[in-house]
Amino acid sequence: MYKDLLTLRDINAGELEELFELTAKLKSERGTFEGNTLKGKSIGMIFAKSSTRTRVSFEVGIHELGGHPMYLDQGRMQIGRGETVADTAHVLSRYIHGLVIRTYSQADVEELAREASFPVINALTDDYHPCQILADLFTIKEYSGTTKVKTVFMGDGASNIANSLMLGAKLSGMELVVASPKEYAPSAELLAECAPYASWCEDPVEAMRNADYVYTDVWVSMGFEEERARRMEILAPYQVNKALMGKANKNVKFLHCLPAHRGEEVAADVMDSDMSIVFDEAENRLHVQKAVMSMIYRNISK
Numbered sequence: 687m688y689k690d691l692l693t694l695r696d697i698n699a700g701e702l703e704e705l706f707e708l709t710a711k712l713k714s715e716r717g718t719f720e721g722n723t724l725k726g727k728s729i730g731m732i733f734a735k736s737s738t739r740t741r742v743s744f745e746v747g748i749h750e751l752g753g754h755p756m757y758l759d760q761g762r763m764q765i766g767r768g769e770t771v772a773d774t775a776h777v778l779s780r781y782i783h784g785l786v787i788r789t790y791s792q793a794d795v796e797e798l799a800r801e802a803s804f805p806v807i808n809a810l811t812d813d814y815h816p817c818q819i820l821a822d823l824f825t826i827k828e829y830s831g832t833t834k835v836k837t838v839f840m841g842d843g844a845s846n847i848a849n850s851l852m853l854g855a856k857l858s859g860m861e862l863v864v865a866s867p868k869e870y871a872p873s874a875e876l877l878a879e880c881a882p883y884a885s886w887c888e889d890p891v892e893a894m895r896n897a898d899y900v901y902t903d904v905w906v907s908m909g910f911e912e913e914r915a916r917r918m919e920i921l922a923p924y925q926v927n928k929a930l931m932g933k934a935n936k937n938v939k940f941l942h943c944l945p946a947h948r949g950e951e952v953a954a955d956v957m958d959s960d961m962s963i964v965f966d967e968a969e970n971r972l973h974v975q976k977a978v979m980s981m982i983y984r985n986i987s988k
Contacts, residue, residue, distance in 0.1 A: 689986060690799045690806045691978055692792075693814045694853035702823075702857055705977050709824050712980075713973040716750075723980045724753025727783035731809075734760035734789040739944060740809050740817070743972040744786050751976060756782065760789060775801035784983075805982045807975075812907075815846045817978065818943050819854040821970040825963060826860070826899060828970075829939060833858035835898040837941075838934070840865045840890060840924050841951055842917070843872040847903045847943055852876055855883040865893035867920050890924050897934035901941040902926045902951045918950070927953035931961060939963050 690696060697705070711719060729748045733741060741757070748755040760766050765774045775798045778785065784805045787795055792813040799806040808816055823833050837855070839848050843866030852872065855862035862884045864872050872886050887893040894900070902924075905917045931938055940952075940962045948954040956962065 689982065691816055691982065692796055692799055692806065692808045694816045694819060694850055694857055696816075697820075697857060699857060699859075701981070705820065705974070705981060706824055706827060708977040708980060709970070709973045712976050713970070716973075721980060722752040723983045724748060724751040724783075726752075727983070728754045728756055728781070729784040729786065729979075730756045730758050730778060730782045732758045732760050732763070732765075732785060732787040732789065733809075734766075735810065737788055737809075739968050739971050740788055743975055744809065747972055747976040747979065751979060753783075771797045772801045774798070779803040784979075805986065807978065807982075811846065813846055814850045814853075815943070816850050816853075817971065817975055818847065819850040820978065821974045822851070822901070822941055822943070822967060823854055823858050823860070824974050825941070825967045825970050828966070829963065830898065833860045836861045836863070836896055836935075837899040837901060838863045838865055838893050838897045840893070840900060840902045840926050840930075841905060841921055842866060842870045842903065842907075843886060844870050845903055845907060847901075848872055849876060851901065852880040852884040856880040859883065863887050863893045863897075865890045865924060867924070869920050870917075890930060891933050894930060894933035897938055899939050899941055900926055900931060900934060903943055904945065904947055905951050921951070925951060925953060926956050928955050928959075931956055941967055944968055 731744060745755040771794050779802050786807045786809045788809040790812050792811040795808050795811055808814060826835060827833050837860055839851050843864040848864055851862060864886045877884055877886060905921045906914045940956050942964045944964060946952055946957055948957055
């Protein structure tokens, strides 16, 4: 993670441990230990998709590290009216010191990173969501003391969360089972890349055997609304409910990147139970992202 964070391929195992140590310090000493990593720096935040946790956690984190966050609505920028990604990158390079981007196309994010002179952080694309998974892995380590646990991702196995979670399993040594129907199975190439840490299972009950953590996400992500009826029907057997959670380990914990749709991908009796650690998980977005930015800007200042 020398300059950019575009996918979890940009981090190695040693950097992950360092990131977790820094995250824990930033979390425990929030308000007293922030550093001035971003002092005097303006960080742009381009958002093409709606956001609560991502926008707020990055904006607060940039501020707490001494920087100036600049929210940029992609629909109100010239890039939203046909200006090329490269031209946008070249212009912004004259103004700002970094960019957080939440958009649709992973290719656009990678082009921005190639063309810009500043660091680029992927805050979500249709393909990957690296910052979310870093927060998830940190949360698992907080609860279990290690990331070498069994986690089951239940639902759309081709989603950005599933993709990044597979990369996260390989990075952290976690055993991950992606439980999904064939129609939404993970990429064969990505499964091969992440073997033996990630695997796919069509049977949700079989996947839950010996699970320490169970993770799900909405079945209809932004940009896939026209598929709603089909997705609801095909994914219905993969709803995380108390009966399914009963097939896992006794002390199983529930994860969700949020927002959650109770009654769809997760039942309220799980979402609102003692098994759920989703709000700890959401809080950790702030601390992990502060650590990511601290490490990136420390590296480029050397």
